[in-house]
Amino acid sequence: MSIKSKLHDIKESFKGKTMAPAFNAFHTFLFTPNDVTSSGTHIKVADDLKRTMNTVIMSLVPCLIFGIFNAGYQHNFAIDAANGISTQASLFVNFLTFDNLMIGSMKVLPLVIVSYAVGLTVEFIFAVIKGHEVEEGYLVTGMLVPLIIPVDLPLWMLAVSVIFGVVIGKEVFGGTGMNILNPALTIRAFLFFAYPTWMSGDKVWVYDAVNRAGSPEAISGETILGSYAQNQDIIYSMSDMFFGFIPGSIGETSKLLIIFGALFLIFSKIGSWRIILSTLIGALVMGLIFNGVIEAGIITESSKFYGLMSVPFWEHLLIGSILFGAVFMATDPVTAAQTNKGKWIYGFLIGFISIMIRVFNPAYPEGVFLAILLMNVFAPTIDHFVIQSNVKMRLNRLKLKTA
């Protein structure tokens, strides 16, 4: 007897009991169940929720692996910098080393494990209470969360915010598919407002920098955005920014791997290219406007906005997490706009507002997550107006025909 049929037998014996949803979730995670719909016409497709989620996770794995190595690399880089040694990032010489892997795994894997363990526990509890199947929604959220937080975040803070994010961000609305806000970003927003000292500043982005603060071995890990916001010089080259050898949230530094992930999502038709493209266009437009303001001489070097406003508009895509947000966050099919025209508007405004927050609010070094959450709220409104305008257009056409 195969494992599959054994599990099926166990499932039958669980039927009607309180714990059934919990077991069924485990079962469907491993195998496609034997149950078939008994009535009505139905179309069978392969890309169910589970496969969709798995595709997204696959596109995120490179970012995670890079993030693990980068955690170690940034740690060593900062120590070298504090000792006056300037290192040049090189993939095989000082990046893909065993030392980096060890430091990175030690810091990053616990975050991934806590994120999944806590989140899935909450999902299981809610499934048992409600008596329905566990939904796969958390599989992606659980992977996204460790990628968008600083490496030094204490694990209990992550646990608290995951509970908050899953319960308030998702379950109270009715679970996967019903949530208004992106759960991963809800978790990040909660962290950001609850524990701001662990989510921003020049210490949290590099492993061990918080512990060493104030001691002779102090190291610093200011992000590029932070340096710009304080009108400091940038010590990283363009290629560092593109390949991701820079401090930042764990998974968002490597633009190259995010682009790979984006292409994978677009070709597997999981992610909407309209949203990704329009988000980037929105960011570029806002960047261009700021560049224009600088060129017109309205803002001079004495202004505190000068640093970020004078960033060349295209460079905004390389610094910060706008690319990660556009590819993995804004495209969340549940919280994004549904209509094609709506997707363009939705994406454009995300990019536009992200850069605006980034430049104008020094308290929020990165505004991408706030912009996406804001537009999540407005997505249904955008869809409503797109549909209404469509209805109006068709009515007019009908009138013209009959007239």
Place this chain on the structure above:
Amino acid sequence: MGILSKKDRQLITDPLSDNNPITVQVLGICSALAITAELEASVVMSVSVLFVMGVGNVVISMIRNIVPSKIRIIVQLTVIATLVIIVDLVLKAYAYELSKTLSVFIGLIITNCIIMGRFEAFALGNGLWRSFLDGIGNAFGYAVILIIVGFFRELLGSGTLWGIPILGDPIDKTFLYAFGYENNGFMLLSPMALIVVGIIIWVQRARSKHLIEE
């Protein structure tokens, strides 16, 4: 039976649970969100509202037959305003620091929807004693929620209760803070008060199903 008949007792107990002004009637939310970051402020606010509601309901009930209904709103406002000014002056005289914390919100008791709501819905049509019971009943219902919210927000947000450190000293790193615990800054922001009230509503409706609207 005691001094209160069953019907009278309901006037006090109903607002505490099934007819709570905040969680069921959803009135007076504004002040519940604004001043609940500290337990002390919540209690003082509750006492102030208790005074205004108890006395206000009695006064309105007394004059309900001689006030023309066309001008009743302005009369009610005058009554509330008078009472609120009394509260405000008392606080300024005897608890100056606290009155600064509560700042405009004592004045804004005037606009607290619960008070106006109870005047309109109850005091205008009922006798003195019952109006008084209804007033303090609703004020207690309001106070219960305010104190629960204030308790959790101050405990989790500042680690103190009534200004007294409960969870240790965040600077010297004693007790919980020695293990790396940190105060949740989000708790001190108003959005979190809304979420806490939401959770109370959730718990309440999960316990008494008949409150759930279709």
